[in-house]
Amino acid sequence: MSYHVNEKGYYGEFGGAFIPEMLYPNVEELRQNYLKITAEPEFQAEFDALLKEYVGRPTPLYFAKRLSEEYNTKIYLKREDLCHTGAHKVNNTIGQILLAKRLGKTRIIAETGAGQHGVATATVCALMGLECIVYMGEVDIKRQAPNVARMKMLGAEVRPAMSGSKTLKDATNEAIRDWINNPVDTYYIIGSVVGPHPYPDMVARFQSVISKEIKGQLLEKEGRENPDYLVACVGGGSNAAGTYYHFLDNEDVNIIAVEAAGLGVHSGESAATSALGKVGVIHGSKTLLMQTTDGQITEPYSISAGLDYPGVGPMHAHLFATGRAQFVSITDDQAMQWGIKLSKMEGLIPAIESAHAFAILDEMKFKPEDIVVINLSGRGDKDLNTYIDYFKL
Amino acid sequence: MNRINKKLQEAKKIFSIYFSAGYPNLNDTVQIIQDLEKNGVDMIEIGLPFSDPLADGPTIQASSTQALHNGMTTQVLFDQLKDVRKTVTIPLVIMGYFNPMLQYGIENFCQKCAEVGIDGLIIPDLPVDVYADEYKATFEKYGLKNIFLITPQTSVERINFIDSVSDGFIYMVSSASVTGSQTGFGAEQADYFKRIADMNLNNPQVIGFGISDKETFNQATHYAKGAIIGSAFIKHLTQNGTGKIKEFVEEII
Numbered sequence: 001m002s003y004h005v006n007e008k009g010y011y012g013e014f015g016g017a018f019i020p021e022m023l024y025p026n027v028e029e030l031r032q033n034y035l036k037i038t039a040e041p042e043f044q045a046e047f048d049a050l051l052k053e054y055v056g057r058p059t060p061l062y063f064a065k066r067l068s069e070e071y072n073t074k075i076y077l078k079r080e081d082l083c084h085t086g087a088h089k090v091n092n093t094i095g096q097i098l099l100a101k102r103l104g105k106t107r108i109i110a111e112t113g114a115g116q117h118g119v120a121t122a123t124v125c126a127l128m129g130l131e132c133i134v135y136m137g138e139v140d141i142k143r144q145a146p147n148v149a150r151m152k153m154l155g156a157e158v159r160p161a162m163s164g165s166k167t168l169k170d171a172t173n174e175a176i177r178d179w180i181n182n183p184v185d186t187y188y189i190i191g192s193v194v195g196p197h198p199y200p201d202m203v204a205r206f207q208s209v210i211s212k213e214i215k216g217q218l219l220e221k222e223g224r225e226n227p228d229y230l231v232a233c234v235g236g237g238s239n240a241a242g243t244y245y246h247f248l249d250n251e252d253v254n255i256i257a258v259e260a261a262g263l264g265v266h267s268g269e270s271a272a273t274s275a276l277g278k279v280g281v282i283h284g285s286k287t288l289l290m291q292t293t294d295g296q297i298t299e300p301y302s303i304s305a306g307l308d309y310p311g312v313g314p315m316h317a318h319l320f321a322t323g324r325a326q327f328v329s330i331t332d333d334q335a336m337q338w339g340i341k342l343s344k345m346e347g348l349i350p351a352i353e354s355a356h357a358f359a360i361l362d363e364m365k366f367k368p369e370d371i372v373v374i375n376l377s378g379r380g381d382k383d384l385n386t387y388i389d390y391f392k393l
Numbered sequence: 394m395n396r397i398n399k400k401l402q403e404a405k406k407i408f409s410i411y412f413s414a415g416y417p418n419l420n421d422t423v424q425i426i427q428d429l430e431k432n433g434v435d436m437i438e439i440g441l442p443f444s445d446p447l448a449d450g451p452t453i454q455a456s457s458t459q460a461l462h463n464g465m466t467t468q469v470l471f472d473q474l475k476d477v478r479k480t481v482t483i484p485l486v487i488m489g490y491f492n493p494m495l496q497y498g499i500e501n502f503c504q505k506c507a508e509v510g511i512d513g514l515i516i517p518d519l520p521v522d523v524y525a526d527e528y529k530a531t532f533e534k535y536g537l538k539n540i541f542l543i544t545p546q547t548s549v550e551r552i553n554f555i556d557s558v559s560d561g562f563i564y565m566v567s568s569a570s571v572t573g574s575q576t577g578f579g580a581e582q583a584d585y586f587k588r589i590a591d592m593n594l595n596n597p598q599v600i601g602f603g604i605s606d607k608e609t610f611n612q613a614t615h616y617a618k619g620a621i622i623g624s625a626f627i628k629h630l631t632q633n634g635t636g637k638i639k640e641f642v643e644e645i646i
């Protein structure tokens with residue numbers, strides 16, 4: 001069985017391109033060109049150079065000594081928190097902006113929830129001198145003020161999404177509407193492994209640098225390429241897709257996907273899509289989706305804005321349905337406690353999204369000889385206000 | 394013969410109206426349909442509300458949201474339409490997004506449509522390729538016409554493919570836009586309308602998106618068999634309630 005996308009854009013029964021005809025020419029242009037362009041040696045050279053010189057890659061694979069001692073297993077952290085802009089998101093925006101330029105596009109749009117993808121997009125637009133418009137839910141604009149300011153400093157226009165629940169899914173709707181209204185000059189940089197084919201595959205490929213580096217780094221440190229466990233948090237699932245990518249077809253590597261349970265999976269305030277979702281269509285993709293019995297998309301909840309999405313990428317829906325990945329839900333409280341614990345034990349203040357992944361250490365038992373790689377997908381600077389409010393710091 | 398095909402054979406321009414079922418009030422649906430027919434509308438697109446209508450502008454999205462708020466669901470709509478064919482004879486099309494239909498079950502949904510007398514469906518986010526591969530047989534089993542959209546960016550090759558899969562009409566999106574965002578047509582639209590008219594497709598074309606008044610209706614139907622008004626009618630309902638449908642229709646025809 002393959003866990004990668006097939007030629008029609010599906011992962012098993014998930015994926016595809018359920019888009020209005022208005023978007024067909026744009027998405028089709030991308031579908032026909034993304035593999036060809038990204039395979040060009042010139043593209044790869046430019047992508048690799050920017051990842052190295054601008055993003056700061058390769059990011060270290062850090063052996064977390066104190067954590068490993070406490071949990072009596074070998075724990076490595078993939079340090080995506082050290083990427084420029086503070087998270088893995090920029091790996092993808094670098095790739096997509098290079099693609100957009102080669103497609104002759106002059107105007108860039110993006111959606112953002114917490115603002116991380118918006119900042120990563122605004123950053124690469126500044127780098128390339130391209131116009132940048134970021135859609136962000138009105139509610140998120142209020143709760144993520146520092147990232148709004150960063151985007152503005154970088155020269156982007158932040159447009160509030162006023163419809164629906166005024167959060168990430170509505171920002172995505174507004175970005176899609178913008179693309180419908182501007183079909184010729186505009187390129188839409190999606191921030192996760194979601195949306196119509198080829199986006200999930202394309203974003204996964206750009207993020208796959210994470211797993212490629214893990215392989216080489218583990219070989220150097222442990223004399224083997226494959227860990228026993230890979231752990232990453234999943235909202236839409238881009239850091240997870242990048243972490244798993246080169247290990248997907250090696251079933252000796254156990255894959256763990258950590259979702260946000262919010263106040264508890266069955267509390268009514270959760271974003272645990274694998275537990276609560278059913279097969280449906282959102283933002284152009286058939287996937288697992290939190291929805292009412294009538295097929296209306298419901299509003300998820302997590303303290304972490306980056307995990308606050310009612311679906312998961314179709315690759316992850318397939319990993320869940322086939323049992324290739326084990327899905328675990330972690331509550332707000334567990335994640336927040338890990339924010340403090342990782343800070344105090346390893347001197348690393350994690351993004352709240354990433355903190356969810358660490359809580360797996362309390363949920364599962366690992367053997368002393370196991371190698372567990374956890375993706376520390378982002379740093380916690382952006383979450384300081386949330387940490388301050390939660391812990392009364 | 395299906396009511397859509399029959400209506401489109403009439404020697405006249407077709408005036409079609411879209412509205413969101415369950416708006417402004419949950420139980421207005423059938424009354425609005427009856428009033429539209431009584432005042433001379435030729436065909437109606439009944440909007441099945443969806444939480445995330447990607448192809449729609451703020452007007453239709455707001456009416457969808459309100460309709461959902463009012464308690465509209467797929468089942469409620471079918472219940473409301475149970476006896477609609479006792480009083481209404483013009484073609485009725487359900488326009489909605491794919492996910493609510495998928496959750497109802499495509500076969501169930503089609504069966505229910507046939508039962509209450511729906512003639513066709515417009516599903517903006519169900520691509521023609523997926524329809525042709527997976528759902529065409531089911532739609533045809535229940536005698537439902539699936540209507541596809543084309544836009545100024547749609548290639549000639551794809552228009553011909555869509556024409557070959559269609560049996561009813563082709564929904565021509567007037568310009569690159571979501572619903573309700575146009576004000577008047579320019580030379581660019583006229584060129585596009587003419588270009589499509591000159592293709593002599595098997596299916597007649599009905600133009601939608603951006604038709605808001607008599608002028609745009611006439612511009613559109615100069616080239617096409619008919620035109621659809623959506624957002625402008627919903628705005629009228631928002632401002633006037635359901636009492637002045639006659640006035641709205643008379644403004645156009």
